[in-house]
Amino acid sequence: MRELLREARAELGRSGVDPGDATRLARALLGDGVLLELLDDAPDGFEDAFRAAVARRSAREPLQLILGHVGFRRLVLHTAPGVFIPRVETELVAGVAIDAARAAVARRGNARAVDLCTGSGAIAAALASEVPGATVWAVELDPRALELAARNLAGRGVTLVAGDAAAALPELDGTVDVVVANPPYVPPDGVPRDPEVRDWDPAIALYGGGDDGLAMPRAILARAAGLLRPGGVLVMEHADVQGVAVREEAEALAAFEAVTTLPDLAGRDRMVRATRRGAPEQVGD
Numbered sequence: 001m002r003e004l005l006r007e008a009r010a011e012l013g014r015s016g017v018d019p020g021d022a023t024r025l026a027r028a029l030l031g032d033g034v035l036l037e038l039l040d041d042a043p044d045g046f047e048d049a050f051r052a053a054v055a056r057r058s059a060r061e062p063l064q065l066i067l068g069h070v071g072f073r074r075l076v077l078h079t080a081p082g083v084f085i086p087r088v089e090t091e092l093v094a095g096v097a098i099d100a101a102r103a104a105v106a107r108r109g110n111a112r113a114v115d116l117c118t119g120s121g122a123i124a125a126a127l128a129s130e131v132p133g134a135t136v137w138a139v140e141l142d143p144r145a146l147e148l149a150a151r152n153l154a155g156r157g158v159t160l161v162a163g164d165a166a167a168a169l170p171e172l173d174g175t176v177d178v179v180v181a182n183p184p185y186v187p188p189d190g191v192p193r194d195p196e197v198r199d200w201d202p203a204i205a206l207y208g209g210g211d212d213g214l215a216m217p218r219a220i221l222a223r224a225a226g227l228l229r230p231g232g233v234l235v236m237e238h239a240d241v242q243g244v245a246v247r248e249e250a251e252a253l254a255a256f257e258a259v260t261t262l263p264d265l266a267g268r269d270r271m272v273r274a275t276r277r278g279a280p281e282q283v284g285d
């Protein structure tokens, strides 16, 4: 086992991959309850399966697709080829939306939250699991993402809607407490360098449209202005270089006030938070 792992770490390192993925793949193949450190001999079938998994990772297939799952806040979610893999920075975006939804529940006893461009369903699933009292909708256009979101949202009480986020859920206009989105926002000349992103995340999940990648984020701002009730909160992820532009777009819409850019864990601009103008309702309204 030690020899197999040593070879795998070297192979991954040569391919520009974190050598620690060798241990992660081995642990996943061995399953819970097996202590990798104590194994001398590889169990039956392990070597072939492990070499195959290491070869896939060396070819820069994302670890989360090989494992078939990814951690997101408190949850473990399914992954699938052709669907955007949830990222660590989006856990923070979800956290800001969760705080806003909890505040609405504390004010009125319930809250309505909408996750536009839900992809795997990650943000919607986190909202439903962490905010008792929230009613959650999730909107997605791509059929492959919809299929995965349906698996990840099953049993969570989230309403999954197939359609264009730019025009979604008109029946909820003026009634929503939180709109959250991690839309596509990469500009056309911002092709990602990492093969795991460039070759595996689908274009519909990455490229936001227009010269600046902001066509879809702009559409989300407009839709959020329609969906939110006065005092409701929009939280939207964007690229680290888009903080000023997105803030200006939000401020240009008369609908929003308290427009703020918030950072990710690396201190880079990562999301906008804005409040729908108008006084929040009082208890009993």
Ligand SMILES: C[S@@+](CC[C@H](N)C(=O)[O-])C[C@H]1O[C@@H](n2cnc3c(N)ncnc32)[C@H](O)[C@@H]1O
Residues within 6 Å of the ligand: 084, 085, 086, 087, 090, 116, 117, 118, 119, 120, 121, 122, 123, 139, 140, 141, 142, 145, 163, 164, 165, 166, 181, 182, 183, 184, 204, 205, 206, 216
């Ligand atoms: C960056 S991914 C984010 C997925 C998920 N929210 C997350 O954070 O992991 C953007 C998602 O938006 C979806 N999408 C792109 N255009 C859309 C549209 N017009 N309406 C709804 N969903 C759209 C893509 O299919 C993709 O799943």
